[in-house]
Amino acid sequence: MKRVTIYSIANELGVSASTVSRAFSRPDLVKPSVREQILRTAQELGYAPNRAARGLATGRTGLYGLMVPDITNPFFPPLVRAVQHASARYDADVVLTDSKGSASAEEDLVRRIRPQVDGLIIASPRLPGTRVKELLRGVPSVVVNRSVRGVPTVVVDNSRALQEAARHLQELGHRRFALLRGPGGSWAAMRRTEAIRSWSAEESVELVEIGPLEARFLDGRASAQEVVASGATAVFAFDDQMAAGVIAGLNDLGEQVPRDRSIVGCDDVLLAQTMTPGLSTITAPFADLGFEAVELLHRLIAGETVKDVTLRGELAIRGTVGPAPN
Structure with missing residues (x-):
């Protein structure tokens, strides 16, 4: 059975191979209706993009790093899912690491993972702000759930x-x-x-x-x-x-x-x-936290200038609140 390539998809749709390639590597540069058609055809033909080959051609891995301080804390699983969902829009996968609440582990993990990803999302870092900024210098990065001067942030x-x-x-x-x-x-x-x-x-x-x-x-x-x-x-x-x-x-x-x-x-x-x-x-707003973090990271990777994002929490009154006892 003949292997499906971007050229197979291009011939099927009557578009250029470069347009097909951009639909996977730079989806923001392709008209949404065209990209949807390309992705649908790719799925029908059984095409799977080769990340290693794409990385050699574009200098990108198609991977976003996400570090959380404690995956067992129930705050972080919905954030991880939101980041994964938002990253999929850019055909990117998420590499998840857990620092276990250790500032020294944060340093070690960032050093180890940064060469392997296109950018980093760091949630609730424990390191001092100045050290976070130093550690993330030279790699597109977004901090979530904490304000760090000099690093793009998304906070609630x-x-x-x-x-x-x-x-x-x-x-x-x-x-x-x-x-x-x-x-x-x-x-x-x-x-x-x-x-x-x-x-x-x-x-x-x-x-x-x-x-x-x-x-x-x-x-x-x-x-x-x-x-x-x-x-x-x-x-x-x-x-x-x-x-x-x-x-x-x-x-x-x-x-x-x-x-x-x-x-x-x-x-x-x-x-x-x-x-x-x-x-x-x-x-x-977990979904918005993840979406905004990925949007900022994607724009940073593209070389754009971004602004910090502040979201708002909303009060939910349930059964643990009542009148003061007499």
């Missing part, structure tokens, strides 16, 4: 939604709040802390801060005793995992949510939507 600003949640709790009669801060040095944790602090400073409420804490279920569970001791009737947890842990810890102490205390998480991962009662939280 939850400040407005968190303050909206705080006002809602205040309207329900809550006057003493506990804030379970996230990991020390975390950009997201600092932004969320600043949002609640600035709101509480303008209102006639008390704010008790607990932490920093790691974004883990067990850390949240262990903090329940301190939450009870604080006297707070409303609790903001850094993320949904931590919030679920607090609820479990309060249950261990004989309390019920939201009868005795109200809890708000952040990110709206699958856990938040499936637990009982459903967790009130701030919804992170």
